[in-house]
Amino acid sequence: MLNLRLVVPAPRAEAVVATLVDDPRVTDVVHLPGAALRPLGDVVSCDVTREAASDVLGWLRREGLFDEGSVVISDLSAAPSVNAREVERAATGAPDDAIIWDAVVDNAYGEVRGSYSFYAFLTLAVTIAAVAVVTDSSILVVGAMVVGPEFAVVAALAVGLVARRPGLLTRAARLLAQSFAVAIGLTLLLALLARALGWVHLEDVTGPRPLTGFVWRPDLWSAVVAVLAGCAGVLSQTGGRTNALVGVFISVTTVPAAGDFALSLAVGAFDQLPGAAAQLGINLAGMVAAGVVTLLVQRGLWRLVTQRRRRRADGVGAQQVEGSTSGSRRPVP
Template sequence: MSEPVGCEDNPVMHLRLIVPSDRTDRVLNTLVADQRVTSIVALPGAAHRPSGDVIECDVTREATSDVLSWLKKQGLYDEGSVALSPVGATPSRNARETEKAAPGAPDDAVIWDAVVDQAYNEASGSWAYYTFLTLATMIAAVAVVTDSSILVVGAMVVGPEFGVVAALAVGLTLRRKGLCWQSVRLLVLGFALAIVLTAIAALLARAVGWIDTENVTAARPLTGFIWRPDKWSAVVAVLAGAAGVLSQTAGRANALVGVFISVTTVPAAGDLALSTALWVPDHIGGAAAQLGINLAGMTAAGVVTLLLQRFIWRQYIVRRRPGASVEA
C-alpha cells in the first residue's frame, strides 16, 4: 500500500506549480499575500509540458487543502500542473512563523486532494496487489493447518486490502460512484482470486497427503477465532477501520501496522479457502461471516471517521478564520 501523503515530523508541504502565463501574477500575488505560505520561488517560462511558469512554495499542512482548492478554481488542475510532496524538515524561524499563522494542528488537517488521489491509486489494482493478497491468504491457510498465531499475524501484515477498503470509504464519503465501483470490484476480484488459488493449493496438498479434514475440524486454540465471529469481531473491525483511515489522513503511516494485525480479513479468507477445499460447511459459513463483518465494519468506520474529520475541521476553520473555504 502506498504511503499516506504527509510527514510525521514536519507540518509543511511543498507545492510545485506550472501556471499558465496569463495567471502567473494572480497566483504569485495570492501566495505571497498568504501568511501560511513561505519559500516562494518563481521561474518564468521554465515549464514545457505543459508550458507555463513554474512556481514553488511551502505551505503549512493546515492550509494545504485551502490553497489547493483555490488553485483548482484558477484552472491549474486542467491547464497547468500541481505536484504535492512532504517536506522532511524546515529548521528555520521563517517556517516556524508561517506555521503559527495557520489555525489548528497539522495532524488534524486533511489534505483532501491527496486523499482522493491516493484512493484512486489504491483502487486501480495491480498484479502486485493480487499477488500479495494471494500469498497472504495462503499463509493464513497454513496458519490454520498448523494452528499458528504467528503465521496469522504474518498473513495480516502481508495483506494489502486495507488501502482498497479506505478507498471505498473515501468514495462513499465524497459520493464518487466511480471510485466506489473500482474499490468494490477490486475487493471482490482480489479475494475471489486469492481464495480460489488457495483452495487449489489446498486440494493439491490433500492429494499428496499433507493435510486432511481433521486439520480444519480439530481443536485450534490459537486460530479457532477465525471462523467463529462474535460481537468483538465487529468492535475490532470498527476500531481498526477508524484508526486506519485516521492514520492515512493524518500522515501517520506507522499506525497502519497495528491496523493490519487487528483485523481478520485475510485469515478469514484463508480459512474459507481451506474449508471449501476440504469441504467443512460449518467453517465455510463462519469464515465467510468473519470476512464480511471485517470488511463492512472497516468501511463503515472509515466513512464515519472521514465525515467527522470534514465536519470538525470545517467548524474549526470557520471559528478561527471567518470566511475561509476548505473544500474536498
C-alpha cells in the same frame, strides 16, 4: 508542511505568485519563468502548512490551474527553520487534524488500479493464513495480516462514499470482490494439491485449534475490532501517519478468514464456511462503516475550525489592510 509544485500559464503566473507571497501560511515561494515544457508555463514552488493546504488548493482549483496547468503535492519530512515555524504559527488548528481532500482522493484512485502485485500480495497472504490454520500458528496469522494489502482499498471505498465519487466507489468494490475471489480460488487450488499429496487432512481443520479457532468464529468483538481498526486506519492515512497502518493490518481478520474459507472448502469442512465468510464480511463492513464515519467527523470538525478561522480573519480584516503597507500579509481568499 507540504510542498506544492505548480505549472502556471505564463500570463497568470505573476498573480498566482503575488497571492502566494501575501499568504502568511505560505513560505519558500520560488518562481521559475518559462521553466515548464509540458505543460508549457512557469514553474512555481512553495511550502504551505497542512492546515492551509485545502484553502490554497481550493483557490488554485477555482483559478483553473488544475485544468490549465499542473499541481503536485509532496510531504516535507522536516522544515527546521525559524521562518517555517513562524508560518506554522500563522495557521489555525493542528496539522494532524487537517484533511487535504485532493491528496486523499487522488491516493484513493491510485489504490484501486488493481495491479498484479496487489493480487499477488493478497494471494500470498491468504495462502499463509491457510498454512496458519493447518499448523495452528498465531505467528503465521499475524504474518498473513501484515502481508495483506486490502485495507487501502477498503479506505478508498469509504472515501468514495464520503466524497460522492461513484466511479471510485465502484472500482474499489469491484477490486475487493475480484481480488478476494482470486486469492481464495488460488489458495483453494493449492490446498487441494496439498490434500492430494497427503499434507492436509480434514482433522487438521476440524480438530482443536486453540490459537486460530477464532478465525471462523466471529463474535461481538470481531465487529468492535473491525470498527476500531477502520477508524485508526483512516486517521493514519488522512493525518499522514502511515506507519500506524501496520497495527491496523494486525488487528483485522479479513485475510485469515479468507484463508480458512479456502482451506475448509478444500478438505470438506463445510460447517466452518459460514463462520469464515461471516468473519470476512464483518471485518470488511465494519472497516468501511468506521472509515465513513471517521471521515465525516473529521470533515465536520475541520469545517468548524475553518469557520472560526474565517470569522477571526474577518474581525481583524481592517487591521490587516492598514498593516499591509508595513509588511503584513493576507491569506489566500
